[in-house]
Amino acid sequence: DWVKKTAHKQMRDPQTVSVDRDVQAPPEIDHIAYDIDKAQKLDALRTLLDRNGGPILVFGRTKHGVKKLAKQLAGFDYPVDALHGNLSQNARERVMERFRSGKVPILVATNVAARGLDIQGIDQVINFDLPDSELLFTHRAGRTGRMGRHGEAITFITPEDSKKWREIERALGRRFPLQAWPRSQNGS
Numbered sequence: 001d002w003v004k005k006t007a008h009k010q011m012r013d014p015q016t017v018s019v020d021r022d023v024q025a026p027p028e029i030d031h032i033a034y035d036i037d038k039a040q041k042l043d044a045l046r047t048l049l050d051r052n053g054g055p056i057l058v059f060g061r062t063k064h065g066v067k068k069l070a071k072q073l074a075g076f077d078y079p080v081d082a083l084h085g086n087l088s089q090n091a092r093e094r095v096m097e098r099f100r101s102g103k104v105p106i107l108v109a110t111n112v113a114a115r116g117l118d119i120q121g122i123d124q125v126i127n128f129d130l131p132d133s134e135l136l137f138t139h140r141a142g143r144t145g146r147m148g149r150h151g152e153a154i155t156f157i158t159p160e161d162s163k164k165w166r167e168i169e170r171a172l173g174r175r176f177p178l179q180a181w182p183r184s185q186n187g188s
Helices: 003-009 038-052 063-075 089-101 134-141 159-172
Strands: 028-035 057-059 082-084 106-109 124-127 149-155 178-180
Touching: 003 063, 003 082, 038 063, 038 149, 057 134, 063 082, 082 089, 106 134, 124 134, 134 149, 134 159
Parallel strands: 028 149, 028 178, 057 106, 057 124, 082 106, 124 149
Antiparallel strands: none
């Protein structure tokens, strides 16, 4: 109402344009949360990467952690790049071009990739590290399931993360089923 009144005061013959907000269906994203020991996370991630051909976006918490995880995965011959805030703009653009083109189907990133990037066709988002807030959780998961496609968001929850996880669920007003990571899946 305030905008309407202001427009009529300031403009001659203003026109109103209505936009249908419900043009697109909400994303179809399956959320899977695994209760997992910290020591199992890398092997569990490798199991998930082996199951899915990509493109996959793996979120870490810190720049250092993202660089380390990408280096570990590259050491296992996974086609991976890292995206974080310490990269120059040119380096970020090169990483994104390789990811978008499919040359590198696995991108390990900080929250810099959680929003504002145009990335189509991501099949799976993996929260290797839990985000700090429900807003970041939502933005991370929103990288998949876009344009009417189905997506999957997987989150690893370590015992140290359980309090933060409950806070995220409470803030979202939603509970996500928590499954134990099956030890037999990764040889542990």
